[in-house]
Amino acid sequence: xxxxxxxxxxxxxxxxxxxxxxxxxxxxxxxxxxxxxxxxxxxxxxxxxxxxxxxxxxxxxxxxxxxxxxxxxxxxxxxxxxxxxxxxxxxxxxxxxxxxxxxxxxxxxxxxxxxxxxxxxxxxxxxxxxxxxxxxxxxxxxxxxxxxxxxxxxxxxxxxxxxxxxxxxxxxxxxxxxxxxxxxxxxxxxxxxxxxxxxxxxxxxxxxxxxxxxxxxxxxxxxxxxxxxxxxxxxxxxxxxxxxxxxxxxxxxxxxxxxxxxxxxxxxxxxxxxxxxxxxxxxxxxxxxxxxxxxxxxxxxxxxxxxxxxxxxxxxxxxxxxxxxxxxxxxxxxxxxxxxxxxxxxxxxxxxxxxxxxxxxxxxxxxxxxxxxxxxxxxxxxxxxxxxxxxxxxxxxxxxxxxxxxxxxxxxxxxxxxxx
Numbered sequence: 001x002x003x004x005x006x007x008x009x010x011x012x013x014x015x016x017x018x019x020x021x022x023x024x025x026x027x028x029x030x031x032x033x034x035x036x037x038x039x040x041x042x043x044x045x046x047x048x049x050x051x052x053x054x055x056x057x058x059x060x061x062x063x064x065x066x067x068x069x070x071x072x073x074x075x076x077x078x079x080x081x082x083x084x085x086x087x088x089x090x091x092x093x094x095x096x097x098x099x100x101x102x103x104x105x106x107x108x109x110x111x112x113x114x115x116x117x118x119x120x121x122x123x124x125x126x127x128x129x130x131x132x133x134x135x136x137x138x139x140x141x142x143x144x145x146x147x148x149x150x151x152x153x154x155x156x157x158x159x160x161x162x163x164x165x166x167x168x169x170x171x172x173x174x175x176x177x178x179x180x181x182x183x184x185x186x187x188x189x190x191x192x193x194x195x196x197x198x199x200x201x202x203x204x205x206x207x208x209x210x211x212x213x214x215x216x217x218x219x220x221x222x223x224x225x226x227x228x229x230x231x232x233x234x235x236x237x238x239x240x241x242x243x244x245x246x247x248x249x250x251x252x253x254x255x256x257x258x259x260x261x262x263x264x265x266x267x268x269x270x271x272x273x274x275x276x277x278x279x280x281x282x283x284x285x286x287x288x289x290x291x292x293x294x295x296x297x298x299x300x301x302x303x304x305x306x307x308x309x310x311x312x313x314x315x316x317x318x319x320x321x322x323x324x325x326x327x328x329x330x331x332x333x334x335x336x337x338x339x340x341x342x343x344x345x346x347x348x349x350x351x352x353x354x355x356x357x358x359x360x361x362x363x364x365x366x367x368x369x370x371x372x373x374x375x376x377x378x379x380x381x382x383x384x385x386x387x388x389x390x391x392x393x394x395x396x397x398x399x400x401x402x403x404x405x406x407x408x409x410x411x412x413x414x415x416x417x418x419x420x
Contacts, residue, residue, distance in 0.1 A: 032057075065147040067319045068191070072199045074197075081322035082216035088191050089316040089324040092206045095281040096331050096398065103284040111393055112294055118232040125175040127219045133171070134164035136219045140212070145210040148186045148315075153272035156212045167213070171220055178303040181310060182387050184214040186326065187334050189316045197369035203359035206281070208314070210332035221304070225297070226342060234295050235345060236352045241364035242341040249362060254359050255368060262372040268379040269412065270368040272387065278396070279365035280344055281332040284398050285309045288347050295346065306337065331398075347397070354393040357382035 005017050036053045043049035071084045073091075079083055091098070137160040139260040146152040156163065174180060191204040226244075229235055235243065240251035255271075262269040289306055297305070311333070313326040316330050344364060351367065352360050359370040369385060373379035393399050 008200075018376075026034070032244065044103065068198065070199050071201060073201065077199075081319050082324070085316045085318045085322050085324035088201070088204070088318065089189070089314065089327055091201045092189060092191075092281065092316065092329055093329055095278045098263050098275055099282070099400050101282055101398045102398055103287055104396045105284075105287050105290065107392075107396035108287055109290065111353055111396065112291060115294070115350045117294070118234050118296045120228075120232055121296040121298050122225070122228045124301050125221060125224055125304065126174065127172045129166050130164040130168045133168045133216060134160055135231040136216055137164065137167075139213060147188055147207055147209050147214070149211045149213075151212050151414075153212045153215070156216075160363065167216055171217055174217060175300070175304060178300045178307060180217065180304060180308040183199050184217060185209050185312045186211070187312070187314045187336075188323070189314055189320065191316065206316075206335060208336035210334065215338050218308075218337050221308075222338050222342055225301075225339075228297070229295070232296070234349070236349055238352050238364045239345055239349065240359040241362065242345060243340075248297055251361055251363050255370070258359050258361070258370050262370070263411055265372075267372040267374055268376050268410075269370065269372040270379065270383055270410055272383075272408045272410055273406065274369065274390070275402040276365050276367075277400040277402045279348075279399055280335050282398055282400070283333050283344060283347050284331055285396065288343060289344055291349070295349070305339075305343075307359075309333075351390070354389045355386040356389075358386045383389055 001017050001020065005014060008014070040049045040053065066082055068081075070079045071087055072078075073087050078087055096102075133369040137157055140153045140157060142154050144152045144154045165365055170181075187208040187210050189206045189208055192207050194203055194205050196203040197326055227323070230244070238250070251302075259269060259271065285306075288298055288309070289302065292302055292305060312329050314329050314334075315324050315326045317323040333343050341364060348362070348365070351362070355369065357371060357373075361368045361370070367384065369390070371379060371383045391401060
């Protein structure tokens with residue numbers, strides 16, 4: 001009918017075609033809606049399924065699995081896979097140097113001193129049992145990707161009944177000797193394109209693939225550390241990332257509630273959405289250990305974490321086969337690890353003390369600051385003061401605020417006078 005409409009000038013036919021086209025579009029829309037509802041409803045992971053639908057409908061181009069044919073470094077194009085892997089490894093290794101960052105530990109301690117100390121300390125890790133190790137292995141995500149040892153979690157889960165006892169012995173020995181096994185510190189990095197030009201290094205994010213055994217060691221330690229921090233209410237209320245019972249939904253609800261209260265009260269309200277450049281890769285190990293000690297992690301437990309952070313090695317693999325030599329890394333926490341997100345929360349836990357007039361809502365390294373005031377001049381004064389203080393905290397802790405991706409929004413309703 002579409003082809004006929006190009007040549008047929010019959011008014012009756014054209015009117016019928018136009019009407020039928022509308023009906024056809026409605027049928028297609030209804031069919032897609034029914035299919036997507038069924039797909040999400042039958043899925044075990046509704047959130048993941050919903051995002052798959054969104055990506056499909058919006059034409060999202062997933063670059064995962066695509067080969068990296070060339071990369072640009074200092075106006076030079078590198079085409080061979082070995083050269084690309086080596087360049088990526090140096091790029092990810094030297095994040096702090098590349099961003100020209102340094103840590104002022106004395107200044108950082110000044111912010112940390114304003115955080116209330118917990119009543120209890122954690123001086124050692126409790127020994128684990130084969131039953132606990134078995135349950136941890138069973139809850140690992142079943143993946144066929146593997147670290148340098150080529151043992152994936154898919155294989156580990158199928159051997160869990162045989163390995164849970166010897167693994168529990170090794171983990172307990174690790175705790176007793178206050179030493180994290182060196183062979184579990186080797187990570188293989190996969191560069192994942194975030195967005196933009198695939199030939200630019202800065203458009204890639206490093207994702208660490210660690211040995212599957214490493215994740216079991218980390219999970220045992222993580223369960224005890226997170227329980228200590230949560231039971232003693234050490235984490236600030238504004239942090240919603242990687243915490244049990246606190247997720248993105250609750251963070252968004254908190255944000256909307258804060259904004260609604262301010263706008264309904266006819267207050268001048270500004271939200272500042274902060275973005276940090278490679279925050280996980282810039283965590284200073286010495287300062288992180290200092291903060292853990294401040295929060296009550298002492299003795300053998302602290303020495304074990306120090307061993308976990310020290311002497312780590314990384315290599316970059318590109319195009320599924322070519323891998324760079326291993327190099328030592330002296331800063332940052334591996335993305336893709338179990339302990340990594342928790343250690344970052346500890347590192348950033350004292351950020352709220354840098355603000356006196358603003359409400360902070362954070363999800364890991366994504367931080368939103370809401371400032372409100374009855375008059376415009378008061379708002380600008382409070383906003384300026386808190387932003388300068390937050391920036392001082394970032395600089396003292398060796399983190400960089402990405403000005404290109406940080407933006408502010410003036411919130412108001414159509415009947416409010418609180419816009420400027």
